[in-house]
Amino acid sequence: MIKVKNVTKYYGPFLAVENASFEVGQGEILGFLGPNGAGKTTVMRIITGFMPPSSGTVEVAGYDVLDQSLEARRHIGYMPETVPLYGDMKVVDYLDFMGSIRGMSRAYRRTRIAEVVDVCQLGDYFGTPISRLSKGFRQRVGIAQAILHEPEVLVLDEPTIGIDPIQVVETRQLIKELGKERTVVLSTHILPEVSVVCKRVVIIHEGKIIAEDLPENLSARLQAGQRVLVEVKGPAPEVMSALRSIKGLNEVTREALDGRDRYAIQSRPGVDIRDEVAKLIVSRGWSLLHLQAIAMTLEEIFLKLTTQEGEVP
Numbered sequence: 450m451i452k453v454k455n456v457t458k459y460y461g462p463f464l465a466v467e468n469a470s471f472e473v474g475q476g477e478i479l480g481f482l483g484p485n486g487a488g489k490t491t492v493m494r495i496i497t498g499f500m501p502p503s504s505g506t507v508e509v510a511g512y513d514v515l516d517q518s519l520e521a522r523r524h525i526g527y528m529p530e531t532v533p534l535y536g537d538m539k540v541v542d543y544l545d546f547m548g549s550i551r552g553m554s555r556a557y558r559r560t561r562i563a564e565v566v567d568v569c570q571l572g573d574y575f576g577t578p579i580s581r582l583s584k585g586f587r588q589r590v591g592i593a594q595a596i597l598h599e600p601e602v603l604v605l606d607e608p609t610i611g612i613d614p615i616q617v618v619e620t621r622q623l624i625k626e627l628g629k630e631r632t633v634v635l636s637t638h639i640l641p642e643v644s645v646v647c648k649r650v651v652i653i654h655e656g657k658i659i660a661e662d663l664p665e666n667l668s669a670r671l672q673a674g675q676r677v678l679v680e681v682k683g684p685a686p687e688v689m690s691a692l693r694s695i696k697g698l699n700e701v702t703r704e705a706l707d708g709r710d711r712y713a714i715q716s717r718p719g720v721d722i723r724d725e726v727a728k729l730i731v732s733r734g735w736s737l738l739h740l741q742a743i744a745m746t747l748e749e750i751f752l753k754l755t756t757q758e759g760e761v762p
Contacts, residue, residue: 451507456504528594528603530610551597588609602631605633609642709736
């Protein structure tokens with residue numbers, strides 16, 4: 450549904466985005482992840498036709514956002530980081546106004562306003578001036594206007610920024626529901642957002658796409674060897690000594706936990722040590738309480754990629 454190819458954007462002499470390329474499939478929720486100032490909002494604005502790239506192309510639903518701008522925009526719902534709401538308008542009047550400027554007929558607007566108000570749980574605020582709404586409900590109004598015309602593609606730029614924890618959870622659930630029927634690009638610098646809502650991530654740093662994959666695949670490619678977490682009930686010095694005697698280990702660390710000990714073991718690349726660890730512990734007569742291979746968390750992936758040079762191999 451979305452194809453971004455070799456997109457570069459300059460603001461005067463400043464290079465904001467450099468040669469960015471990625472695709473988003475139909476019915477996919479993509480997390481567009483990066484630290485503040487990485488270029489996320491610039492890419493979102495280019496995808497939605499808000500601004501042109503300096504070079505490169507973007508297609509949405511088969512339409513070029515530059516050469517076929519109106520056709521492309523008909524398939525896009527966009528919620529910018531700062532939603533352009535009119536505080537003196539009531540929720541229903543604002544949505545009616547947004548529908549009219551999109552060319553929706555009066556009858557179609559009435560039907561869709563009722564539907565999006567229900568989806569976004571705005572029924573109690575139907576006739577409330579927007580200026581009286583909390584930040585979380587103003588965000589919901591922003592999402593409502595973005596889906597009013599039933600777009601196939603939904604672009605959300607930092608949709609949960611500045612709202613309270615309860616509203617964050619509710620907004621994330623709303624996004625997941627919306628993603629069941631349309632393609633969603635979710636731009637954020639909040640890592641739990643991506644973990645909860647998105648299955649695939651694109652990571653941008655200093656204007657460059659440095660990773661694009663499923664989080665578990667990124668973990669496998671970045672992780673130097675296997676990490677295993679073991680909980681053992683036994684004499685800690687002897688357990689530590691025995692674990693360190695296993696060939697192929699890089700590191701063993703210990704943490705005490707209420708009468709038992711947890712050991713984090715890092716093996717060398719290509720070495721699966723779980724079977725040997727289990728056999729060793731059982732053969733010594735110790736109690737093996739837990740053994741688990743651990744993948745890198747999204748936070749660890751993000752930090753590793755944004756604090757070192759280069760892209761994912």
